[in-house]
Amino acid sequence: MSGSTIIPWVVGNWKMNPMQANTQQLVQQFKQLLQQEAISAQDCHIGVAPTTLTLSTVQTQLADAVTPIVTVAQDVSRIAGTGAYTGEVSAELLKDSGIEFVLIGHSERREIFGDSPAILIEKMKNALVAGLTVIYCVGETLAQREAGQAEQVVLQQICDVAAIVNGDQWQNIIIAYEPIWAIGTGKTASPADAQAMHAHIREGLLQITPAGKDLAILYGGSVKPENAEELAACPDINGALVGGASLDAASFYKIAQAFAKTK
Ligand code: PEP
Helix, strand or coil, X not given: CCCCCCCCEEEEECCCCCCHHHHHHHHHHHHHHHHHCCCCCCCCEEEEEXXXXXXXXXXXXXXXXXXXXXXXXXXXXXXXXXXXXXXXCCHHXXXXXXXXXXXXXXXXXXXXXXXXXXXXXXXXXXXXXXXXXXXXXECCCHHHHHCCCHHHHHHHHHHHHHCCCCHHHHHHEEEXXXXXXXXXXXXXXXXXXXXXXXXXXXXXXXXXXXXXXXXCEEEECCCCHHHHHHHHCCCCXXXXXXXXXXXXXXXXXXXXXXXXXXX
16 A cells, blocks of 8 residues: 655664764754755654764754754663663653654664563553654564565564554554665665565554554665665655665765655
């Protein structure tokens, strides 16, 4: 089915980058590009996910951008509230700092930091209860794709957390499909393969909740200006989660423009 009435999202995941000076420069350059030619929030929502250290600074710097840009946390603690949990940042602390969005389940968190389904359920629950909007990442490995298990793996990742999401909370969820083999590798899923998976995710969501028809499903995995238009033209691809290319203001801007124009 077509998700074309959904306003697309283009979100830059800066991961463990960049250093302070470059962060400021990146934000400045992006704001200047928007000043030259604004992207309407009616055509595309834009977000950036800096490190926890620079979340508040970036949010302040972005406050006067001509197009609203939301600041997204890259992760959240599985512990709620406040307390003696060294190194952790809870959903409530994010919310208290004015952060409204968070990535959960990025494959780097799953693979390098051991975010299991049980942990992701706790993170998801805390984020939703605190009133954050969650960009929930799913995606299969190359081995799973080659074994014909991609769709099953991705739907299972959604089902892992779906049980704790209640009716109204679905409107605070965005799905990001990121095939692991395409992240940071320069290999992108073909638009046809990505569209097929997105349509499958849409069907799966509709079996879980009627809200599934309105959820944005983003594609992530080596999105760049050169492939953004083709991906944006796919009816069930409602935006992009962009890693490497989001560290270059001009590239990120072009990707956002591509999604804004196509929808
Ligand atoms: C990501 O890590 O979310 C991502 C999609 O990275 P890249 O665009 O660099 O593949």
